[in-house]
Amino acid sequence: MIPLELELVNFLAYREPGPLRFEGMHIACLAGPNGAGKSSILDAITWSLWGKARSGSPDELIHQGQTEMRVALTFQQGPTRFRVQRQRRGGKRGQSMLELQAWDPGQGAWRSLTESSMRMTQEKIDALLHLDYDTFVNSAFLMQGRADEFTKKAPAQRKQVLATILGLERWETYEERAKERLAHTRADIQRLEGRLLEIERELAQREAYQSELTEVEAAAQSSSQALAAAEQQWASLEQSRSQLVSLQRQIDDLTRRINLRRREIAEAQTEQQEAALRADQAALQAALTEVQAALRELDPLQQALGQASQLALELASEAARLKGVNQAMAPETEPLKARLVVLEQSSEPACPTCGQPLSDDHRARLLTELLQEIDTRRSQYRNNQARIREVEAQAESLNRQLAELNERLRERSRLEKRLGEIETALKHAGEAARQVAQLQVKITRWQADADDDEKSRHGLEEQAEAAEQALKAAALTPSDIDRLRLDKRLADERVGGARQKLAALASLERQRADRLAERADLTTDQGLYEDLRLAFSKQGVPAMIIETVVPEIEEYANELLGRMTDGRLNVRIETQREIRTGELREALDIIISDELGSRSYDLYSGGEAFRVNFAIRIALSRLLARRAGAQLRSLFIDEGFGTQDASGREHLVAAINSIQDDFDRILVITHIDELKDAFPVRIEVHKTPHGSEFSLS
Structure with missing residues (x-):
């Protein structure tokens, strides 16, 4: 990460000083009096990137008298240019905003x-910086008053x-992945052990399953024989x-035929009786004489009917005439009644009508x-x-007489029809006699x-x-057959179940065999994952890497320290420490020595301690710039020169100049005027009534 431009609005001592552009700077000095706001520029960089600064509360970073602030940092990360902008509105219900942008050429x-959230955006920034x-x-930023941040940490923290x-x-x-796979492998082995135990218990049942098969096969054969005998008997019954x-069908057919013959015989006998009557000529002649006599008796009745009908017409005519006369009398009598009433009521000498x-x-x-x-x-x-x-x-x-006559005369048509029938029967009496004989033959045969x-x-x-x-x-x-079939089906199912058990074995x-082979493979994998877990743990590859880089840090720190102290001081970093039990434990101890030997860090002067811290921190920053995925090729030094005498300051400046090729951008903060000219670019910070300002020189 190489800073390119910084914009401040209402941040600490600054109101709106305009953008601070770092492009073209290699080594620059931030100079100005104490309290002018030099360190605030580095605070702005850390607050924009991580939301953290020397102050614990973000609202304390807002310029006095203002309610909100904004910091925007543009930086180079590899070939891409990025911009982070963070804003804060103070108060009880304070709000923050974070934006990340990339330049699209x-x-x-x-x-x-x-x-979608500040937390996710911050995670994205951390992943981008790898820092x-x-x-x-603790490495690239030697913060004011905290240069010993790394040195004073516990060994585990360092x-x-x-x-x-x-x-x-x-x-x-x-390591976590190896542990997960190891746990899964152990669980798989445990699962296989349980399954193998179940399989062994099942295989131990082979003899019992074989005996069961023999028993149920015998029962199934017995059921099959009983069913076969019953089905054979049932087939005979079905026949x-x-x-x-x-x-029964033949009986029904004969019954229908007998009933049909009996109906035919009854009908033939009835027809024979009718034919016998038609063949009796004496009876027919007597009936003819009787009908003729009845017709002769009806002749006078016909004449009487004619006379009665004529008389009925005359009576009806006379009644109609008399009714007409009476109907005409009423309108003719009313004028006479009215004239009578008028004459009776009138007393005049003249006629009231004429x-x-x-x-x-x-x-x-x-x-x-x-x-009258x-x-x-x-x-x-x-x-x-x-x-x-x-x-x-x-x-x-x-009319009653006429009805009686008509009723009696209606017998004429019937008698005339009967007369014709009798005359016809007399003509066919011989044929009827022959029909009687024929019918008798049929009746006898049927x-x-x-x-x-x-x-x-x-x-x-x-x-x-x-x-x-x-x-x-x-x-x-049928229920016996069904029961025997059910018995056979159940017996066959028991045989199938027993055979299936043996097949399952x-x-x-x-x-x-498969599970044993699988367990062997998993056991091998378990050993492998155990080795990987140990290799990935802090005592494994990471410890070896630290063991590899510690000499490099130690060598580079001693090189700088030798320049700054004329070879008086040196540091030694030990990665292991012997404990009381005699065992070696992983550590990261810093041992400082001078011409008098090794002694505690606290026993060195402030100037000596700062030079030690400076050397170690520069070595860490150089390692960060060269080795880490962060690619942090920037170094920030905030004060520290005040602890040095004139010779010490010269040595520090020389040390900074000696490491300039390891970093693309180095920013040094100081309030000591005599050091301003020691750096090629100077950023002057000064206070104004409208907030701090800066200028380049």
Whole structure:
């Protein structure tokens, strides 16, 4: 990671100073008075990349009086340019935002790589840098007041930092994979052991399974023989049933034929009786005389019917005439009644109807005449009504006579038809006699056939009765056959089950051989994974790698330390330590020596301790730049010169210049004016009323 440009908005001492561009710088010095904001620039870099700085709370990083801040860092990682932008809004409900972008030269624009959450985006940044904050501040970043960050760590922590720089965490992944596979292999072996135990228990049942097969085969053979005998007996019974059905069918056929003959005989006898009647001429002649006499008796009745009909017409005409006269009298009498009422009510000397003079005598006479005429009409009306009733009574009596005559005369058509039939029968009496003889021949023949069929049916009924008695006497029933078949099926199933058990034993023997071979392979794999687990553990390959690089770190640190101390100080890094039991334990101890010998780190002066820390940290940074996938070819040194005398400062500057080829960008922070000119590029930081500013010189 090589920083290219840094933008600050409301971050610590800065408001909006504009972008700080690092391109073209190899070694640069950040200079300015104490508190101007030099270290804040490095804080901005770590906060943009990891959200961490010297302050524990992000809200403390917001410029005083402001509510939000933003830092954007553009950097080079390999051939690609990236930009990380982190923002923070302070307060009780503070909010943060993180964006990751990559420059697309084809489109000439930034392409977003931001994930759906800050956590996922941060993981993406860590994976891109192959570096976390703790490793950074323990190697390539000598933070103000924390130059001894690595030296004062416990040996195990120092070893972890070194492992991270070397990218040894992948060996932890390998170890976990080896452990997982080892656990799976052990589980598979345990599963196979359990299965093999089950197989052995099953194989031990072979003798019992063989005895069981012999027993069930004998039972199955017995069931099969019993079923065969029963089925043979049942077949014989079925044949008897078929014979019985055939006999019953013949009996039914004979019964239908006998019934048919009897119906034919009855019909022939009836026809013979009718023919015999038609053949009796004396009876026919007597019937003819009787019918002729009955017809002669009807002739006077016909004449009387004609006379009664004429009289009925005359009576009906007279009744109609009288009713018409009475109906006409009512409208003719009403004017007379009205005139009578007027004359009776009038006292004028003139006639109220005609206007002629009218005397009292004349009025009396007119009234008398009107009354007489009205009485005459009433008398005539009553007489007519009496005559109408009399005529209607006569007509009703006459109609009853007519009905009786018509009823008797209706016998004529029947008698005439009977007369024709008798005359025809007399003509065909001889033919009817011959028909009687023919019918008698048929009746005699049919009766003989019916008698023969009766005898045959009786014989068949005796045979059927015998067959039916034989079937009833049989002890075998369909349920017996079903039970025997079920017994045989169950016996066969038991035989199949026993044979299947024995066949399964053969399969189990093959399985046992396969499982034994599989267990042997897994045992081999288990040993292999055990070896791999040990090889991937901290005591394995990672320890060997550390053992390999420790001499390099030690050599490079001593080279720098020798320059800075004129060969007075040197360090030794030991990877193993002997414990009280005499055993060796993995460690990463730093032993510092001078011309007086080795002594504790705390017994060295501040200037000496800083030079030791500086040498070790530069060696770690150089290792990080050369070996780790992080490709962190940048070095950041924040202060530390204040602990050195003039000679020590010169040696430090010389040491920095000597390592410039190992890094693409080195940033040194100092407030000592005499050191500003020691570096080719100087970034001046100064305070203003509107926040700190920086300038290049």
